[in-house]
Amino acid sequence: MSFHAISPTRTLAARAALASLVLALAACATPPAIAPHAYVDPIGLFPMADYDQNVDHWIAPASANYDTPFLSTAQQRAHWEAYLARYFGTREHDASPWNPAFITNRLYGQGGADIVDLQLRRIGNYDNEGKPTRSIGYGQNYRPHTAQWIYDVERNMNLQQFSQAPHYAPNARAIATDALLVRELPTMDPSFYSHRLAGEGYPFDNLQISSVRPGTPLYVLGHSIDGAWDYVQTPDVQGWVQAHGVGFVDDAFVSAWSHRASDGWGVVIAASMPVRDQRGTFRFDATAGTLLPLAQSATAAALQYTVLVPARDIDGRAVIREAQMPDAALAPAPIAATPHHLAVLIKSLIGRPYGWGNMNFYNDCSSELQSIFATFGVWLPRHSSAQMTAGDMTDLSSDSPAQRIDYLVEHGKPMRTLIYIGGHVMLYLGNTTRDGRTVPLVYQDIWGMRPADNSRRAVIGGSVIFPLLLRIPEDPSLESLAATRIFQVSVLGMPSGAAPPPDEENPAS
Secondary structure, eight states: OOSOSOOOOOOHHHHHTOSOOOOTTOSSOOOOOOOOSSOOOOEEEOOOTTSOOOHHHHSOTTSTTTTSOSSOHHHHHHHHHHHHHHHHOOSTTOOOTTOHHHIIIIISTTTTHHHHHHHHHHHHHHOOTTOOGGGOOBOTTSSBOOHHHHHHHHHHHOGGGGGTSOSOOGGGEEEESSOEEEESSSOOOOOBOOTTSTTOSTTOOTTEEEEEOTTOEEEEEEEOTTSSEEEEEOSSOEEEEEGGGEEEOOHHHHHHHHOSOTTSEEEEOSSEEEEEBTTSOEEEEEETTOEEEBSSOOOTTOSEEEEEEEEEOTTSBEEEEEEEEETTTEEESSOOOOHHHHHHHHHHHTTOBOOGGGGGGOOOHHHHHHHHHHHTTOOOOSSTTGGGGGSEEEEOTTSOHHHHHHHHHHHOOTTTEEEEOSSOEEEEEEEEEETTEEEEEEEEEEEEEOBTTOOOEEEEEEEEEEEOOSSOTTOTTBOOTTSSSOOEEEEOOSOTTOOOOTTOOOOOO
C-alpha cells in the first residue's frame, strides 16, 4: 500500500518544480549515502578522551601575544563598519533588511517571481511523490510525510502573495523580539532522511535553515494564511519564522534603535544569557553575538550594562524596553580581536551540543564561527562554503593531505584562518605536536567523522579543539579531515571591497 494518503491536484508550475533539487540554503550539508544490504547501526561515538579540551592549554594566558590583536585596528574597524551596514545601512548596496534600496533592487528585482520560484523549489524538495527511497523525507514518527502534509503546508504559504505587491513597504520592516528559528516551510514538523543512512536522521532536519538573534532587523515579505508564520529577509538568510517573535517597526523605532555612534552597541559574549527587562519580565535568551544598543555610555569599571531590548506589544508592534546585563555576559562592541578574548568565547561555547541549522538554538559549524566573529564585529556569511569569501582564499584541493597540513603549519595565520573541507568549516588556532609531528590545531563544531565509504559516523556532536591528523589513531578507517575532496583556506584581513589605509599595521600572526 502506498504511503501517500491522497494525491491532491497541484498547479502546473508547482509540478514543474518537483524535480529533485539540492536544498537552497542548507548549511554544512551531508550527502545521503546508499544504505548497506545488511543493516548496521551507522552511529557510533568517537573517543575524545585523548584530546585535551582545556582552552588555556592551547591559548595560553602566559603567552607573549595573549593580548595582542590578530586583526589590526584598521581591519577590525573596517569590518565593524561593514557589519553595521549589513544590519542597518541605507546606502545603495547595503544588504540591510531596513534598506529601501536593497528591498527594491535585490529582493524585488524580479517582481517577486524569484521568491515564488524559491518557494516552489522548496515545496518540491519535500514532496515525496515519485522520489527514490533515499530522498524521501520522514517525520519525527519515522514515517514518510504524506501528500496531504505537503499539500496543507503549501496551501498555508499563500504563494500568490509574493508577486501581488512586489515593492518596498515601510510598514513591512520589523525586528526579532525573540530568538527565532528560520524554516524552509511554515511548519515546525521536521523532515529527516532515513536514519538508516549515515549522517542522516536526527539531528539533520532538512527544513531547518538557521536562527535569528533577538534585536535583528527583518523585512517581512509575506504571511502564512493562518497568521502563525512570517516569511522574512534577515541580514543572512530568507525563510519562515514564527510570527509571535516579530515586532513591526516605524521610522521612530528605527531611529531610536539604530541611529547611534559606532561605540553605542553591546554584544553578548556568553553562550546564552536570559534577559529580563526593567519590569522583571523575561524577554528572551540572548546567544553569543547578539547585538543590542547600549542605553548609556559604557565605562571600563562597569559591572553591568543597561541595554535596549525589543518587545512586541499586543498589536504586533515593536516597543523598546531596557534591561540590565552583567559584564560577564555582555561587553561594548566590538571586543578586541585578541587571543585572550577568543579564549573567553571558546570557553563559553566549547562542549555545547551540535545544532544543525541552529536546531534548538545550538550552533553548527558555520554558525559557531559566525557567533564568535560577530563579537569582534566581523560579519561572516551563514553558510560554510560562503565563509571562504570573507577573506583571502587559497584552494588546496589538488594538494595531498600531507601538503595541506604542511601549508597550514607554515602559512596559516592563527585565529583568523578559516578552513573549508566541503560542507564543514573550522578555525585554525595554531600548531601543536602529535606523535612527534607538527600539525595544525583547529576549533570546530562538528557532528562526526566518517570512513571513506561514508557508511557510518563516529559522532563527536559538539564544539571541540582537535588536531588535523593524517591518520586517526583511535580508528584508522576514519577519513582524515585533511583528506577530503575539497580543502580551502581563507585568511581574514580587510573586508571585501575595503582598502587598507596607507599606515595599516601588520596584525599579529
